[in-house]
Amino acid sequence: MIKVAQLSFVQVEPAMEMVQLAEKMLKDYARMKKQIKILRGDLASIGDGVVGAAGDVNSSIRAQYKNSDKVGGEAVRRDKKRHRLALMERNCAQFEAAMAAVTDWQQDTMLEWLLDGETVTKIAYRLDLSRRQATSIKRNLVDKLAWAMQDHLQVQTKQEVAA
Structure with missing residues (x-):
């Protein structure tokens, strides 16, 4: 038999997951923005060293794939x-x-400084x-972010179901 306290905990559990996700995103946001810039730069440029200079075997990329296809390996890396x-x-x-x-x-000031790494x-x-x-x-800020993320996720889910 399920008790009332257990039912209330089950209903709060997704919100707890969103709180943990909000805290993680708060910590990782600045790093993720830097990583996005790096990845965009990597994808915008053509990979160096895909094909070595003529006659220079050591300058080319060493094959790490089963079929030793350097261009295919570069395509797989770019896809990832x-x-x-x-x-x-x-x-x-x-x-x-x-x-x-x-x-x-x-909360807005706290958010700005937390994103700056303070x-x-x-x-x-x-x-x-x-x-x-x-x-x-900070706890109230994280709760507000978690509920906003939960609402955003529910809206996205409804739009995906409707489409």
């Missing part, structure tokens, strides 16, 4: 980069949509707050 880029862009777009939901000035202690000092108050603001 393209998929990774699409995933990162989708995650960043979802997080940016969630960031638009932040309206409180303290610690909660330094942010608390700058805002002239105690560490406990700053942690509470």
